[in-house]
Amino acid sequence: xxxxxxxxxxxxxxxxxxxxxxxxxxxxxxxxxxxxxxxxxxxxxxxxxxxxxxxxxxxxxxxxxxxxxxxxxxxxxxxxxxxxxxxxxxxxxxxxxxxxxxxxxxxxxxxxxxxxxxxxxxxxxxxxxxxxxxxxxxxxxxxxxxxxxxxxxxxxxxxxxxxxxxxxxxxxxxxxxxxxxxxxxxxxxxxxxxxxxxxxxxxxxxxxxxxxxxxxxxxxxxxxxxxxxxxxxxxxxxxxxxxxxxxxxxxxxxxxxxxxxxxxxxxxxxxxxxxxxxxxxxxxxxxxxxxxxxxxxxxxxxxxxxxxxxxxxxxxxxxxxxxxxxxxxxxxxxxxxxxxxxxxxxxxxxxxxxxxxxxxxxxxxxxxxxxxxxxxxxxxxxxxxxxxxxxxxxxxxxxxxxxxxxxxxxxxxxxxxxxxxxxxxxxxxxxxxxxxxxxxxxxxxxxxxxxxxxxxxxxxxxxxxxxxxxxxxxxxxxxxxxxxxxxxxxxxxxxxxxxxxxxxxxxxxxxxxxxxxxxxxxxxxx
Numbered sequence: 324x325x326x327x328x329x330x331x332x333x334x335x336x337x338x339x340x341x342x343x344x345x346x347x348x349x350x351x352x353x354x355x356x357x358x359x360x361x362x363x364x365x366x367x368x369x370x371x372x373x374x375x376x377x378x379x380x381x382x383x384x385x386x387x388x389x390x391x392x393x394x395x396x397x398x399x400x401x402x403x404x405x406x407x408x409x410x411x412x413x414x415x416x417x418x419x420x421x422x423x424x425x426x427x428x429x430x431x432x433x434x435x436x437x438x439x440x441x442x443x444x445x446x447x448x449x450x451x452x453x454x455x456x457x458x459x460x461x462x463x464x465x466x467x468x469x470x471x472x473x474x475x476x477x478x479x480x481x482x483x484x485x486x487x488x489x490x491x492x493x494x495x496x497x498x499x500x501x502x503x504x505x506x507x508x509x510x511x512x513x514x515x516x517x518x519x520x521x522x523x524x525x526x527x528x529x530x531x532x533x534x535x536x537x538x539x540x541x542x543x544x545x546x547x548x549x550x551x552x553x554x555x556x557x558x559x560x561x562x563x564x565x566x567x568x569x570x571x572x573x574x575x576x577x578x579x580x581x582x583x584x585x586x587x588x589x590x591x592x593x594x595x596x597x598x599x600x601x602x603x604x605x606x607x608x609x610x611x612x613x614x615x616x617x618x619x620x621x622x623x624x625x626x627x628x629x630x631x632x633x634x635x636x637x638x639x640x641x642x643x644x645x646x647x648x649x650x651x652x653x654x655x656x657x658x659x660x661x662x663x664x665x666x667x668x669x670x671x672x673x674x675x676x677x678x679x680x681x682x683x684x685x686x687x688x689x690x691x692x693x694x695x696x697x698x699x700x701x702x703x704x705x706x707x708x709x710x711x712x713x714x715x716x717x718x719x720x721x722x723x724x725x726x727x728x729x730x731x732x733x734x735x736x737x738x739x740x741x742x743x744x745x746x747x748x749x750x751x752x753x754x755x756x757x758x759x760x761x762x763x764x765x766x767x768x769x770x771x772x773x774x775x776x777x778x779x780x781x782x783x784x785x786x787x788x789x790x791x792x793x794x795x796x797x798x799x800x801x802x803x804x805x806x807x808x809x810x811x812x813x814x815x816x817x818x819x820x821x822x823x824x825x826x827x828x829x830x831x832x833x834x835x836x837x838x839x840x841x842x843x844x845x846x847x848x849x
Contacts, residue, residue, distance in 0.1 A: 325614075328644065328680065332612055333598045335682030337407040337639075338460075339424050341449070342434035343442035347464040351434055351579040352397070352410050358586055359399025359406060396637065396684045404593050407684050420622065423695065423711050425451050427621040427639035427684065430458040430596045433572070434579075437463045437470030437497070441483045449484050452569065459572045460592050461488065467515075467578040469498035474550065477574065487559045487571040491591055492584070493551060494576045496543040503538075504576055504584055505547050507554075508591055512538065515583055566595055599682035602641045604698070606706040609642050611681040616643035616651070619708045620697040623689060623742050634739060635686040636693040641708065643701075645679040651699040653692070654707050664688040694742070715843055716747050716760025719787035719822065720767055723757065729780050736778030741815060746770055749812040749820060752802050758787060758812060758822075791829050795819040796840035804836060 342348045397408045409424050425431065431452045435441060452459050463476055471479075473494055480488045495502040495512070503514040512524040512532065527533045530551060538544050565571035573595065577584020599611040609617055622637040638645075650661050664687065679685045687693070696711040724733035737757070741748040746766050749758040761767055767784060774780045790810075800819045805811035808828040809821050821841065823829040833841065 328614060329612055331405075332681045334404050335407065335599055335680070336404050336430070336593055336596050337409070337428050337599065337682045337684070338430045338432055338596060339409040339421075339428045340432045340434060341421070341425075341445065341452070343436070343439070343444040346434045346436040346439075346442070346445070347579045348434050349410070351432075351462065351464065351585065352408060354579055354582050354585045355406075355408060355589055356397060356399055357582070358589055359401045396686075398683070401589065402593060405683075406593070407682065409684065421448060422451050423621045425455065425457065426709075426711050427619075427637075428457065429598070429600050429682065430460065432592070433459050433461045434464050435461060435476070435480075437465050437473075437476060437576070438468060440471055440476060440479045446483065449486075453484075453486070456569045458566050458569050458595075458597055459486070460588075460596065461572045461574045462579075462588055463494075463574060463576045464579050466494050466497050466501050466504075466576050467581050467583070473497075473576065474553075480572070480574070486569075487565065488574050489559050489561050489571055490554060490574045490576070492576055492587070493547060493554070495538075495547045496541075500543060501578075502541065502543055504587075505551060506587065507551065509587070513584065513587060514538070515578075516581075563595060567597060599641075602708055604706045604708045606704075609706075609708075611642055613642040614644065615704065616645055616649065616699075616701045617641050617704065617706075617708075618645070618685075618699045619711075620693050620695055620699070621711060623693060623695055634689040634691070634742070636689040636697075638685050638687055638699060640679050640681050640683045640685065642681055645683070645685055647677045649701065651701055652705060653697055653699060654705045655694065655697055656692075658692075660692060662687055691738075691742070715792050717762060717789050717792075718764060718767070719749075719758050719760050719790050721756055721785040721787050722759050723783050723785075725781040725783050732778045733774070733780040733782065736774045736780050739778075740770055740773060748815045749822075752805055752811045752813060752819075759784075760790075760792060790822040790824065791826065793821050793823065793829065793841035793843060795821065796842060800839060804832075804839070 340348050340352060397410065399406055399408075409428055425448070431448075433445060433449060433452075435445065449459070461480065463473070470476075473490075477488050477490065480486065491508045492504040492506045492513075494504055501515050503512055505512055507530075510526045510530065512526065514522055514524065524532055524536065524538065531548065532539055532544075559571060561573075562571055566573060573591070575584060575588040575591070577588060579585060601608045601610055603609075604617075618638045618640045620636045620638055624635050624637065645662075648661065648663055650659050652659055698707040700706060722737070724730055737748060740746065741759075747760040749760060750756065751758065759767065759770065761770075771782055771784060774782050794814075795818070798819075800811065802811060804821075808824040809832045812820050812822060814820050821832070823832065829841075832839075
């Protein structure tokens with residue numbers, strides 16, 4: 324293996340940022356990109372009226388609502404590392420996209436709003452990271468506002484999430500009295516809102532400021548020193564091994580909005596975050612340092628450029644080197660493809676990428692060949708990586724085109740948007756009606772908005788309510804079993820699915836039809 328290839332792979336840090344909506348995820352992403360020189364000035368998401376929007380939120384509906392609906396990918400260089408950030412939708416209706424994104428990263432950064440503590444969406448996403456053993460780094464945000472006491476936040480982290488924590492730094496005051504952070508890792512104090520040359524105060528071997536300093540006159544300094552002693556005596560030990568296993572999270576305090584503590588966080592994160600890890604496949608573990616190319620599609624995004632009606636398949640490179648123009652196998656369909664059009668991302672700005680190595684995320688132009696979860700290999704290799712989670716939709720709508728003359732764009736739009744995986748398409752067996760299924764209501768709204776704006780197709784959606792979807796094992800089923808309480812439909816791959824009105828209808832059906840074997844795709848990942 325060439326030293327250059329090995330060094331390239333080991334310099335990669337690929338992570339996703341997870342948080343509850345409004346915890347400051349997009350703001351932190353912006354500030355990290357600022358340090359990487361990837362953008363010149365960070366546009367805070369709040370600046371709606373000036374028309375300046377956050378770089379990482381590029382879709383029209385996101386600009387209107389100020390939320391991230393799709394996962395963007397951003398790459399930048401910092402301190403000898405190549406950093407790939409995968410921004411994830413904070414909104415819970417899009418958690419499915421986020422779960423898949425978490426399959427493509429090597430570590431996660433969890434942002435917690437220090438005033439609110441751990442919120443529901445963070446908990447859900449944290450569980451996915453834990454299930455996969457992904458190392459988690461925690462950023463306690465919004466210290467420039469009044470929030471919960473830091474010791475309380477740590478206790479909540481350990482109790483609610485069941486993970487050990489190690490504060491790498493500690494706040495000195497908060498809100499209007501926020502003076503800075505006591506940096507345990509670098510043994511210094513970083514002052515808030517001071518001139519650059521006064522920013523860092525070194526500490527002596529006892530962890531205190533030598534000599535006279537105005538900061539020592541504040542009661543908050545004494546309180547911080549006491550809390551640091553308490554952490555030394557009663558807190559967890561720092562352990563690189565536990566960080567790597569995902570059982571201990573290093574905790575950083577700061578304020579993304581005022582860009583305080585972000586650079587220190589990034590520098591420390593890069594030291595301890597893992598480089599690309601091995602991946603499980605049908606032929607065993609695939610070594611990230613193997614020079615034979617492999618990767619998998621974890622996301623498909625239609626119309627990233629509305630002018631070109633294009634679709635991009637996002638691929639995580641798991642081994643070897645990607646080179647533009649190479650030919651790959653797609654084991655699922657037994658076909659080979661030449662990858663001539665490839666791209667890397669910086670939100671709206673894209674550049675053609677000629678090569679990429681393990682850990683990188685590339686975009687491939689897709690003409691409808693790829694599916695989420697597809698493995699790409701080269702040569703004689705025909706293995707597949709682990710399956711990605713498929714979610715069971717809970718809400719359903721009946722969908723029709725408002726204008727019969729626009730059927731063509733209606734079908735094209737549905738086909739392309741369904742491939743992204745946020746909504747699922749079903750057809751009723753008897754009437755061939757189109758039903759859409761999703762995890763949350765917002766997905767239908769985004770679907771309707773995009774059908775109109777991107778495909779010029781107005782749709783009529785009739786609420787069908789919540790249903791329990793169960794797939795049928797095998798390829799045959801008596802179509803007469805379909806009723807209003809247990810409707811038989813086919814998914815977009817032609818597989819039979821029953822939509823049950825409620826738990827009672829599901830149990831009743833199973834008792835009466837013991838020969839029909841039903842399953843929930845989510846259960847296949849436990």
